[in-house]
Amino acid sequence: MPELPEVEVIRRGLAPVLVGRRFLAVKVGAQRLRQQSSPQELRRWLPGRRLEGLRRRGKYLRFDLEGGVTLLIHLGMTGRLFMGPPPSPPLPHVHLVFQLEGGLELFFQDTRRFGQVLVFPPGEAPPPLAQVGAEPFSRKVTPAWLAGQARGRSRPIKNFLLDARILAGIGNIYACEILLAARLHPATPVARLTLADWGRVLAETRRILRRAIKKGGTTVANYLNSKGEAGLFQLELRVYGRAGEPCRCGAPINRLVQAGRSTFFCPRCQPRRDCNP
DNA sequence: CACCCCACCTGCGTGC
DNA sequence: TGCACGCAGGTGGGGT
Incomplete structure (x- = not known):
């Protein structure tokens, strides 16, 4: 959760x-x-x-x-x-x-x-903390650092964002939202991303996480804070949990399964890239 | 190594 | 109403 x-x-x-x-x-x-x-x-x-x-x-x-x-x-x-x-x-x-x-x-x-x-x-x-990757707000995390982490890997960007041994703290909801904001198809192999792509991924990661903290987190089913209060960021989710609903661009939001987890994305805002960068 | 699948749990919504 | 099934924000072990 x-x-x-x-x-x-x-x-x-x-x-x-x-x-x-x-x-x-x-x-x-x-x-x-x-x-x-x-x-x-x-x-x-x-x-x-x-x-x-x-x-x-x-x-x-x-x-x-x-x-x-x-x-x-x-x-x-x-x-x-x-x-x-x-x-x-x-x-x-x-x-x-x-x-x-x-x-x-x-x-x-x-x-x-x-x-x-x-x-x-x-x-x-x-020992569990030794497995935890970089904090998204850490100064060591830069577009070039992310590109370096992606070197030699072929997995989709969605799975890369979910890997807590690389970047810590991003889960299924925020991974979907970050990729929409960065206008990247979730199945894009990380080796295909340009430095400019990584720049957008990082900027949107930080913007969305910061905004979600400010709104008290996301409550889709269970989450309550330490005072028993729900969050408000679910009101700002653009794709997560919205399969079939129209994106803000009008195109219907799609759902696919990656590494056993649901991914929500807009096929128009996040077009698959078939040509080389 | 890199990557994926599945297990680990309970509860809820849906469709028959 | 009951039941089966699919699905849910997490990680980590084992297999390919």
């Missing part, structure tokens, strides 16, 4: 309340997430430690705890984080409850349980 903008909105909601507080206890439900530290590990490393910082890396939330302990949370498709008091009747699919100083509770809810809650002791960097 949540892509970079949604995770960032959650981070901005949680940080002012949580940073500086001490974790006191963790309640762990019976059902496990796809990736989850054992209750023993969570209880060994969290209680008694103060939260020194809350950062985002790609779609991960990174809680930096006193003494170099790291708590990593990934929301998967349907994960939510929100702060107490606990609603009654109790919500279904709440798998962990973190109790913090001041009677504060942080709930992790995840219907489909694709999320991750992992704790790492001091020392080594958390």
